[in-house]
Amino acid sequence: MSTLIDRVRAHWEARDGFAMPVVLLALAVMTSVAVAALTTATDEQKSARAVREGGRAFYTAEAGLWESWANWPADSVVSDIAQGESLDLGWKTLDNGGEYRGEIFRWGPSTFGLMVESRGAGPLGGQQWLSLLVNYEASVGIGRCCEAAALVDGEVMFEADDDFILGQDAYPAGWEAAGVCTNGLEDKPGLIMKDSTQLINEDDGVLSGVPALVEDTTISEATFNDFGDKTWADLKAQANFSVGEMNGGESVYPQASVNGSGECQTSDQENWGSNDPNHPCFDYFPIILIRGDVNARDYYGQGIIILDWDEATQQGSEIDLEDGMVFNGIILGKGCIEVQRGSVLNGAAFVDGNYFNEDLCDPDKALDINENGKVQYSGCAIERAIEGAGLEGFGQTGAGYKPLATRAFAQLPR
Amino acid sequence: MRSGALDQRPLRTSGFTFIELSIYVVLSALVMTVVVQFMINQSQAYTQEVQIMDARETVRSAAALMTWEFRGLSSAAGDLYTIKSDTVALRSSMATGIICAKADTIAHYGVSGRTGQIFTTANDSAMVYLPGLEDWVELDVTDQFDPIGSTVPYCDWGDGATTRPDLVVEMAGDTTGIQVGTPWTAFRRVEFGIYQDGGRWWLGRKVGNAGSYEKLTGPLVSPSDGGFVLTYLDDTGTATADPTAVEQVQIEIRSESTGMDRGQARQDSIQFTVWLRG
Numbered sequence A: 001m002s003t004l005i006d007r008v009r010a011h012w013e014a015r016d017g018f019a020m021p022v023v024l025l026a027l028a029v030m031t032s033v034a035v036a037a038l039t040t041a042t043d044e045q046k047s048a049r050a051v052r053e054g055g056r057a058f059y060t061a062e063a064g065l066w067e068s069w070a071n072w073p074a075d076s077v078v079s080d081i082a083q084g085e086s087l088d089l090g091w092k093t094l095d096n097g098g099e100y101r102g103e104i105f106r107w108g109p110s111t112f113g114l115m116v117e118s119r120g121a122g123p124l125g126g127q128q129w130l131s132l133l134v135n136y137e138a139s140v141g142i143g144r145c146c147e148a149a150a151l152v153d154g155e156v157m158f159e160a161d162d163d164f165i166l167g168q169d170a171y172p173a174g175w176e177a178a179g180v181c182t183n184g185l186e187d188k189p190g191l192i193m194k195d196s197t198q199l200i201n202e203d204d205g206v207l208s209g210v211p212a213l214v215e216d217t218t219i220s221e222a223t224f225n226d227f228g229d230k231t232w233a234d235l236k237a238q239a240n241f242s243v244g245e246m247n248g249g250e251s252v253y254p255q256a257s258v259n260g261s262g263e264c265q266t267s268d269q270e271n272w273g274s275n276d277p278n279h280p281c282f283d284y285f286p287i288i289l290i291r292g293d294v295n296a297r298d299y300y301g302q303g304i305i306i307l308d309w310d311e312a313t314q315q316g317s318e319i320d321l322e323d324g325m326v327f328n329g330i331i332l333g334k335g336c337i338e339v340q341r342g343s344v345l346n347g348a349a350f351v352d353g354n355y356f357n358e359d360l361c362d363p364d365k366a367l368d369i370n371e372n373g374k375v376q377y378s379g380c381a382i383e384r385a386i387e388g389a390g391l392e393g394f395g396q397t398g399a400g401y402k403p404l405a406t407r408a409f410a411q412l413p414r
Numbered sequence B: 001m002r003s004g005a006l007d008q009r010p011l012r013t014s015g016f017t018f019i020e021l022s023i024y025v026v027l028s029a030l031v032m033t034v035v036v037q038f039m040i041n042q043s044q045a046y047t048q049e050v051q052i053m054d055a056r057e058t059v060r061s062a063a064a065l066m067t068w069e070f071r072g073l074s075s076a077a078g079d080l081y082t083i084k085s086d087t088v089a090l091r092s093s094m095a096t097g098i099i100c101a102k103a104d105t106i107a108h109y110g111v112s113g114r115t116g117q118i119f120t121t122a123n124d125s126a127m128v129y130l131p132g133l134e135d136w137v138e139l140d141v142t143d144q145f146d147p148i149g150s151t152v153p154y155c156d157w158g159d160g161a162t163t164r165p166d167l168v169v170e171m172a173g174d175t176t177g178i179q180v181g182t183p184w185t186a187f188r189r190v191e192f193g194i195y196q197d198g199g200r201w202w203l204g205r206k207v208g209n210a211g212s213y214e215k216l217t218g219p220l221v222s223p224s225d226g227g228f229v230l231t232y233l234d235d236t237g238t239a240t241a242d243p244t245a246v247e248q249v250q251i252e253i254r255s256e257s258t259g260m261d262r263g264q265a266r267q268d269s270i271q272f273t274v275w276l277r278g
Helices: A004-013 A019-070 A221-225 A232-236 A379-389 B002-007 B018-071
Strands: A086-093 A099-106 A111-119 A127-137 A150-153 A156-158 A164-166 A191-193 A199-201 A206-208 A213-215 A241-243 A249-252 A287-290 A293-297 A300-307 A317-322 A326-340 A344-352 A367-370 A374-377 A400-403 A409-411 B080-083 B087-102 B108-116 B124-130 B135-145 B167-172 B183-197 B200-207 B214-220 B228-233 B248-256 B267-275
Touching: A019 A086, A019 A099, A019 A111, A019 A127, A019 B018, A150 A221, A221 A326, A221 A344, A287 A317, A300 A317, A300 A379, A326 A379, A344 A379, A367 A374, A409 B018, B018 B087, B018 B183, B018 B214, B018 B248, B018 B267, B108 B183, B183 B214
Parallel strands: A150 A191, A150 A344, A156 A199, A156 A367, A164 A206, A164 A374, A191 A213, A241 A287, A249 A293, A287 A300, A293 A317, A300 A326, A317 A326, A326 A344, A326 A367, A344 A374
Antiparallel strands: A086 A099, A099 A111, A111 A127, A127 A400, A127 A409, B080 B087, B087 B108, B087 B183, B108 B167, B124 B135, B124 B183, B135 B167, B183 B200, B200 B214, B214 B248, B228 B248, B248 B267
């Protein structure tokens, strides 16, 4: 008995021709072409979108980089970052929806890296990484005092082969163990001079640093008077006391002293601080104004020495460190410096020899090293002296955190 | 009986008449003609689309590449060696990092925070920033090692030697003054330019002192038709021929498809300006 299904099947089987298969084939081909075209168009759109969002992510990162730079944290925050460590500034969102995260790395004592990663706002969310290398020029500096072991406008003389000017950073004896030098070492030039032909090395005195010698023809009188928004008179007014008289001579034998209560006796003008971490005067850094020719002998001092000058005669002063005298800090001003007979300056010298006083300095030079004298750059001594003396506000114009002059920006591959 | 009558009908219908067959053939021919023409058109459109995309991808990749190269350059620091309208030789940044340790007696340095690839061929160099000098100093990169088992297995961050460098590099030259924390960048001298190969024009590069170009992307239209045109501008927006004065670079790229459509390649172009940020 034939069912309805059998009859329908028989009816279709009786059909001839190929129109239907052709139409189905054509439909299949057209569908394939359409799908391929659609897929291609979609891929193309995705590709274009990825490029667009990648570009947007870059500009998000760049905007984030400069926004992070514009909102650079306070020095007190950044200076607390240990070398090799970082400070995460967190994710932030721009008005266009792009997100970025800044992170400040401390690579060296004065070298920082601001890294920014970004996420684009779109669904394909392109990512970019940018960095900005930042150098810290101590805002606690005193003008350009500490760019080298010695920065001098005038003649510099080594008189023997056991005389030294060393730019390689070093800690004063015992200070690292005392835990007061924590920022690491950073070598500087040994000597920066306006005119390198004024270097007189009579018998192979040792000049070294990174590099040993720099000639900077931009050095001028203004270099020694640039203390940011402060003046020479402002600096001089900070002195705790003065030693000597203009055109006079005086010898001092600095030694730390305490009062009856065992406290550092700061009223004693021959107390120039102590090198002993256990002494009450270990953190005492006086500002000493030197007038005329002053010889500091035998013992120890720390702080800031300012060489005064006479405006009427246009003549400066001289400080002699001699007979094993050790001074940790900065000597700056107008006139001349002599380091001799086993004496050492740990820190930096910054002297304008244009106010060379022939009555006092001659035959010495603006900086004269003789008989086993040594000028040793010490970033730690400089920093402690400036902070201890309270001269943080006397940095040169533009001091602080600054992007490197060249190659500060980098687009990082990941 | 009704069902019996139905069963007696023939299972096959009778054949087509000549007229029916003629109509069928004509209609089939028409349908097939339309279908085939449609497929041909689709194929041509698809081919054109592929060629347009090919040309577009070429300008995109070339633009991305040149943008990347130019962005990080510092003309004042001498990163541009020679500048011409269709070639540029520059110091190409390959990798960055920070010196985190150094060996005592040999010029081996641990590099931390490394990004990018480092090579040690004669064409590779590195620069380190010396804060005391306030400038970058160029050195040769002569070798690289895995930190494990090397002369500087750990970074010297003062964290008790717990952090390993990403790699250790050996450098030659005046290494005085390199300290922990010194920024470090690896470079290659690379010349980018348009050159001809197989009758077509391509964007290529010469690494170091290579004599011939290495193919990067293309094909481009010929230089005379503006395939790859560079215009260098100073800080006032004026064209300059001084490599140290370049502040921005205008780049024009005209590409064409690899395949041809009826003897004609599809073209695309892009024109943009990159500011040197380094």
